[in-house]
Amino acid sequence: MFKTTDLYDKYLEGLQVAAPLFRDFGGKVCFSGQIVTLKALEDNTYLKASFETNGAGKVLVVDGAASMRCAMMGDVMAALGASNGWEGVVINGCIRDSADVAKVNIGVKALGTIPRKTVKRDQGVMDIPLRFADVVFKPGEYLYADEDGIVLSKEKIA
Template structure:
């Protein structure tokens, strides 16, 4: 079982450390996996499509432009991701249904909660580098997240 503090102590500045802007909402606070990215502003159509695929060993990173106007994910979407094996999701934006999301076996980090849902416009871009929280999330890199934060590595450092 890894701890981000121990990973940082061992690998130091070879890791990227995300700014501490995220709150934990999921049923799992410790999660890791290979990064899959999604850029989608206030539209969770592509998030749902990603969660419908096999997510074993993967973490979905969603950049919704730090929007606090609507939630990119709720309990139904979290359950979908968990049922398809996703390790976790990091959302540069909001979620909703947080009490129910906390019961789902999925790591969930987001900025905040709001009751408003997205409008479905089927817009988004997958598998591109994303920059927020002071780091760059690259598809195929690895993320390790726990109660102390998020660290990123170009290679897998924990089995």
């Protein structure tokens, strides 16, 4: 088990530290893994497709452009990700069904909650660098998250 504070103290400026924008919603508060990225605005088609694949050792980072108009994920999607081994998801946007998401064994960080679901338009872009929360999330690099925040590393450190 790691602590982001200890990782920061050990590696200092070798790590990126995300701005403290996110709330914890999942059943796992402490999670880490190799970054897989998705950019999608108010459409979770690609999020679902990602969670249908083997996510062992991976964290999905979703840039929903900080939209507060609809939820990118709910309890059914969280359960799908957990059942396929995903360690967690970080969403620059909202989720829904938060009480039920909290019962699922997956890490979930998001900006907030809203009841409205997305519209399925089959739109999104996978595996590109994403810039939000004062950091750049790069596919293949590593994310470490706990109750104190998120740190990013170019290589696996814990």
